[in-house]
Amino acid sequence: MTIIGITMGCPAGIGPEIILRSFAGKTFVADIQPVVLGDIHVLQKCGETLQLPAPCVEWTPGTPLPDASGGNCIPVVPLSSLASEDIEWGRPNKATGRAMAHYIEAGVKLAQQGVIDGIATCPISKSSLNDAGYHFPGHTEMLASLTKTSSFAMMMAGSRLRVTLVTIHCPLREVADRLTMQAVDRMIRITHKALTVDFGICDPQIAVAGLNPHGGENRLFGSEEEQIIGPAIMQAQKEHIGVSGPYPPDTVFFKAASGAFDAVVCMYHDQGLIPFKLLHFDDGVNITLGLPIVRTSVDHGTAYDIAGKGLASHRSLEEAIKLAAFISRNRAIEQVRNT
Template identity: 40%
Template sequence: MKNKPIIGISMGDASGISPEIIIKYFLYGKKGNFNIVVFGASNVFAFYKKLFNLNFKINAIDSFDSIDEKALNVFNCTSSNPSEVSIGRIDEQSGKLAFESIDYAIDMAIHNKINAYVSGPINKKAMNLAGFNYPGHTEILAQKTNTTKYVMMLGYRKFRISLVTTHVSLRQVSDFITKERVFNTILISHKDLIEKFGIKKPKILVCSLNPHNSENGMFGSQEELEIIPAVEEAKKIGIDVVGSIAADTAFLPQNRKIYDCFVSMYHDQGLSVLKALYFDKSVNITLGLPIIRTSPDHGSAFDIAGKFIASYQSMQEAVLQAYKMNKCKQKNH
């Protein structure tokens, strides 16, 4: 058991579906040659166990030496361990617990106590109410790991999309599309596709920003001034990349068979396609970090919290993806 990799999962927002999907994955999901440890508050899981009338063992631990492979191992790492949870609403206590579990889990990954980190869904407003003013997981990870250049990738198995811009308004997107940003997204994606996905010679397709690839400048200049120069620079250093390609044809089935990663200019350009195809299975992956981090590709879903109807498929894929990435990383090192 001691030689098995440990996949750490932060508890997420206790008022949402995160504890439920963690429990469901533990009870019903696909496992591998690894152990999972949840960072959070064991009483939260006892609360949901009782609510859902389930029969399983919760092993509250404060040391990795106490892992029980037949139990849900919860590493108590929060400042409180409440026995009651406010279900389905924004709650300051849940926001505090969520941040504390994230903070501790990242520390464990940085210090190699766990082999990979999977983050349970949070509610950003709840976390902000508790005094932790971060836009999301990625910014916490970047700060704690001292990472300035990172990329949000989302995908399901061999269909992967890296984003040049993430959570910004459409009005701001064009200002953020610079040669440097596009080039760094290509570069970071290429590096991690090799090191963490085991793809020896990644093939990357870069989308256009404007309709019809700007139609020779009729619909904008970003392709000519920023995107294509970034692609050409990436080619010069040996990266197998094409672009820019009109986004309305970039994701056709034949392209999804050829390319290992698509670089999308903005959030909905790529993720609308991904979620239309694999809504409950896709995974969020942060590239460019010194640690492995994945998460389910959905939020805390307060509207269905406490009803035992949430799908655990995306959590399962996030755990299995983290395990595969760790295997590739260990092999390359």
């Protein structure tokens, strides 16, 4: 049995709704046991508001788990007790910020202790997180700090396309200055390890996107391909990593989505996320690579504009839970191989 902890995310966002919908959908396979790290009162309020079943059962880690695979009950580790009247859908505050931080901290601790096999996180509000005194740009950086991880990366994964990013949250005008051979090389290696271990792919093939139109067109439109990206690819190839490129950004994603590559290493945020969300807007999964624990996440935000309205899709959360269990099993297999 693989136990995946679902952190509830911002109590005022769509996290509670997509959790209830996931359990109500009864889509979890028999060998995945999901548990919620969150707030029973908020889940019950959400259930009453949207007329969704919310059969929450308090669970103490270390005690036997009730069977939640059929959606008949929702095991919850109660980490906050927010008053219903203090929760206004779509309006986060310091209390919700502190609560969602506690869910993340508890998820990391339980995963490190081996009580759960991984975490699938619901969306948080970065501004509320900071207002509550947790000064991180987002989930990923907080998880890296809690696990004392210095080298980490974000992968967006779907059935047709996987992408990783050399630069993430920075102004577009700064991307070229932040690109280095070392940064590209690091991302190739992290991507290769994730595909090999987490996804269990033998001899994965990685494509690397160029930065400039037409891949620079022999320096006519830029030199980063020849001076930075190409040398990083050649270095990885010397160590027998299946990587090629740099490919023109306007064609590489079509090739990858058609099955030619297992992942694409992208130079900046929107270069990778625009094609990814075009294909996987509802069912994409965000994975944090490099952590000593398994962490997947929905690929969307708190959606405050639709919170409490019954309009949220739970497909991304379902896929995140399934993928967290899949990665956890693959890591266990790899650990056995190495012993």
